[in-house]
Amino acid sequence: MGAPLALSLVLIVCAQYAAAFFRMTCGRPVTVMRADPIVNPGAVSNHVHQVLGGNAFDFTQTYDSLRASSCSSCAARQDLSVYWTPNLWYHAKNGSFHPVNQITATVYYLQRYGSNGERLRAFPKGFRMLAGDMTLRSFDQDDPAQKAVTFNCLDAGNTGAAGQYNRLPTHNCPSGMRTQIFFPSCWDGQSLDSPNHKTHVAYPSGVDSGTCPSTHPIRLISIFYEIVYDTGSWNDMWWDGGSSDIGQPFILSMGDPVGYGFHGDFINGWDVDLLQKVVDECTADSGVIEECGPLASDLRSVDEMNDCAFPGRVPEPVTGWLPELPGCNPVQPGPTAAVINTTCGAPQSTDFVPRASVSFIADTNVSQWESLGCAHEPKDGRILTQLWTGANATAMGVDKCVQHCKDSRWRYAGLENGNECWCGTSLSSPATQLIGPYTCDTPCAGGGSIANGTLPENCGAQGKLAIYKDIGAPAPTLGKPRCRLRRKPNLFEQLMMNQRVLAMPTSPARRR
Numbered sequence: 423m424g425a426p427l428a429l430s431l432v433l434i435v436c437a438q439y440a441a442a443f444f445r446m447t448c449g450r451p452v453t454v455m456r457a458d459p460i461v462n463p464g465a466v467s468n469h470v471h472q473v474l475g476g477n478a479f480d481f482t483q484t485y486d487s488l489r490a491s492s493c494s495s496c497a498a499r500q501d502l503s504v505y506w507t508p509n510l511w512y513h514a515k516n517g518s519f520h521p522v523n524q525i526t527a528t529v530y531y532l533q534r535y536g537s538n539g540e541r542l543r544a545f546p547k548g549f550r551m552l553a554g555d556m557t558l559r560s561f562d563q564d565d566p567a568q569k570a571v572t573f574n575c576l577d578a579g580n581t582g583a584a585g586q587y588n589r590l591p592t593h594n595c596p597s598g599m600r601t602q603i604f605f606p607s608c609w610d611g612q613s614l615d616s617p618n619h620k621t622h623v624a625y626p627s628g629v630d631s632g633t634c635p636s637t638h639p640i641r642l643i644s645i646f647y648e649i650v651y652d653t654g655s656w657n658d659m660w661w662d663g664g665s666s667d668i669g670q671p672f673i674l675s676m677g678d679p680v681g682y683g684f685h686g687d688f689i690n691g692w693d694v695d696l697l698q699k700v701v702d703e704c705t706a707d708s709g710v711i712e713e714c715g716p717l718a719s720d721l722r723s724v725d726e727m728n729d730c731a732f733p734g735r736v737p738e739p740v741t742g743w744l745p746e747l748p749g750c751n752p753v754q755p756g757p758t759a760a761v762i763n764t765t766c767g768a769p770q771s772t773d774f775v776p777r778a779s780v781s782f783i784a785d786t787n788v789s790q791w792e793s794l795g796c797a798h799e800p801k802d803g804r805i806l807t808q809l810w811t812g813a814n815a816t817a818m819g820v821d822k823c824v825q826h827c828k829d830s831r832w833r834y835a836g837l838e839n840g841n842e843c844w845c846g847t848s849l850s851s852p853a854t855q856l857i858g859p860y861t862c863d864t865p866c867a868g869g870g871s872i873a874n875g876t877l878p879e880n881c882g883a884q885g886k887l888a889i890y891k892d893i894g895a896p897a898p899t900l901g902k903p904r905c906r907l908r909r910k911p912n913l914f915e916q917l918m919m920n921q922r923v924l925a926m927p928t929s930p931a932r933r934r
C-alpha cells in the first residue's frame with residue numbers, strides 16, 4: 423500500500439517559488455485505441471492508449487504529419503501536440519472489464535527553472551519523449567521516474583477519502599481518481615528522441631523542480647498530465663480486485679492493477695516559435711490560460727475540443743463489457759515486472775484499418791441514400807422534425823431508420839442518441855451550417871457491433887444527429903421529365919439538389 427503524500431507535487435513547488443504556469447484543458451480523447459507511434463511506430467501497440475490532442479495522431483507520426491491535424495481535443499489552437507496515457511478500466515468479479523469514463527483532462531505547462539538562471543526552451547520540432555515504464559509493478563522511491571507518477575483521490579464532499587498515492591488508491595474515490603504524470607524537463611540539447619525514448623531527457627534534482635544534471639543541461643518547459651476518471655460511479659461494485667495486494671477494482675490497460683506501470687507519451691506539435699513566446703511571456707502564476715497573452719485570443723471552445731475525435735482503427739472493441747483487456751494483457755499485479763505477451767490472438771503488427779475507412783457515421787444499405795455527416799441539434803428546435811414514434815427503440819439501426827423515412831416518402835433521415843429516428847423534408851437552416859466532422863458516436867441500440875469489423879454502428883449521439891439524405895430524389899420540377907442519377911452525383915450536382923447543404927460528407931468507405 424502506498425502512503426498518501428502530504429501534498430501534490432505541484433502544490434509543494436508552487437509554495438516554494440511563485441512559478442508561472444498555465445493549465446491547458448482538453449476535451450474527450452481524440453481517439454482510444456492500441457496505438458503508440460513512439461514505442462511501436464507503424465504497428466499496433468500492446469495496450470490501449472487514450473490520446474489527447476491533434477487528430478492527425480497515427481501509428482506513425484512526424485512533426486509535419488502532426489501539424490497537418492485539422493483539429494485538436496486540447497484548448498490552444500496553435501498546439502497540435504499529442505499526449506497519451508493508458509486508459510483506466512473497471513475489473514468486475516466475474517472477470518469482465520469495462521472502461522472508466524474520463525471526467526476531465528488537463529495538460530499543465532510549467533515554467534520551472536533551476537538555480538543557474540538558464541533560459542527555458544520550447545520543445546523543438548520533432549521532439550518526443552516517454553515517461554514511466556509499462557512493465558513496472560513495484561515502487562522504488564529512489565527512482566525519479568517513479569516519483570513522477572501519482573494518483574490523486576478526489577473527494578468533493580470531504581468524506582475523508584482524499585489523498586495522493588504512488589499506486590492506485592485502495593479505497594473508492596467518490597469525486598474521481600486523477601492519474602498524474604510529470605515529464606522530464608532536462609534535455610541533452612541534441613537528440614529529438616533516443617532508443618528507449620527516455621535517455622535524451624532527464625529529471626531535474628527535485629523531479630518536478632530543481633537543477634538539471636550536467637549530462638542534460640538544457641531546461642525545457644515542464645509538462646504534467648492530469649486525467650480524472652469517474653471512479654465514483656463504480657462505488658456500488660467495489661471489491662478488492664481479487665487479492666488484498668491489489669486491494670481495489672480498477673486496472674490500467676496494460677493489465678496493471680497497482681498503477682506502478684502508468685506512463686505517458688508526448689510528441690511536440692506546437693508552432694515552436696509561438697511556444698517559445700509563451701514560455702518567455704506567460705508569467706502569470708494563476709494557471710489560467712486566458713492570462714497567457716499569446717494563447718488567450720485563440721482558444722478552442724469545449725464543443726470544438728469534444729468534436730475533434732475519430733474512431734479507433736484496430737479491429738477490436740475498446741468499449742462496453744469485454745472478457746479481457748484489448749491486446750494480450752492479463753492481470754499482472756507484480757511485484758515482478760510484467761511480461762509482454764503478443765501471442766494471444768489479438769490483432770498485432772499492422773492489422774489496423776486505413777484511416778479513410780473509419781467513420782463515426784455508418785453507411786446505409788438503402789439504395790440512393792447517403793450519409794451527410796453529423797450535426798449538433800440547434801438550441802431551439804430540431805434539424806428534422808418527424809419522430810418515428812412507432813419505432814422499436816431497442817432495435818434501432820441506421821438501415822431501419824433510413825428505410826422507414828424512405829418508405830414514408832421523406833427526403834432526410836436522422837439518428838440520434840442511439841435509438842431515435844427522425845425524418846423530414848428538409849434540414850432546418852441552422853443545421854445546414856453545422857454539418858461537419860462532429861462525433862456521432864453512440865452505438866445503435868439494435869446495431870450491436872459489426873461482428874467482424876467490431877467497429878460499432880453508431881446512431882448519432884446525445885444532441886447530435888447523424889443525417890442521411892435521399893440523393894436520388896429529384897429536385898421539385900414543373901413539367902419536366904423526372905430523372906434519377908444512376909451514378910453518385912458530383913459535388914456540383916449535389917449542391918444543385920440541395921443548395922442548403924454546404925458541407926459534403928467525407929465519404930466513409932462503404933461497409934456493405
Ligand SMILES: *[C@@H]1O[C@H](CO)[C@@H](O)[C@H](O)[C@H]1NC(C)=O
Nearest residue numbers: 514515516517518659743745
Ligand atoms: C460481469 O459483471 C458485470 C457487472 O456485474 C456485468 O455487467 C456483466 O454483464 C458481466 N459479464 C458477464 C460475461 O457475465
Ligand SMILES: *[C@@H]1O[C@H](CO)[C@@H](O)[C@H](O)[C@H]1NC(C)=O
Nearest residue numbers: 750761762763764765766767
Ligand atoms: C501468452 O499468452 C498465451 C494465451 O494466453 C499463452 O498461451 C502463452 O503461454 C503466453 N506466453 C507467455 C510467454 O506467457
Ligand SMILES: *[C@@H]1O[C@H](CO)[C@@H](O)[C@H](O)[C@H]1NC(C)=O
Nearest residue numbers: 813814815816817818867868
Ligand atoms: C424490440 O426489439 C428487440 C430487439 O430486437 C426485441 O427483443 C423485442 O422483442 C422488440 N419489441 C417489440 C415490441 O417488437
Ligand SMILES: *[C@@H]1O[C@H](CO)[C@@H](O)[C@H](O)[C@H]1NC(C)=O
Nearest residue numbers: 786787788789819820821822
Ligand atoms: C440492409 O441491412 C438491414 C440490416 O441492417 C437488413 O435487414 C436488410 O435486409 C438490408 N437490405 C438490403 C437491401 O441489403
Ligand SMILES: *[C@@H]1O[C@H](CO)[C@@H](O)[C@H](O)[C@H]1NC(C)=O
Nearest residue numbers: 737738871872873874875876
Ligand atoms: C467473422 O465473419 C465470418 C464470416 O461471416 C465468421 O465465420 C466469423 O466467425 C466471424 N468472426 C467473428 C469474430 O465474429
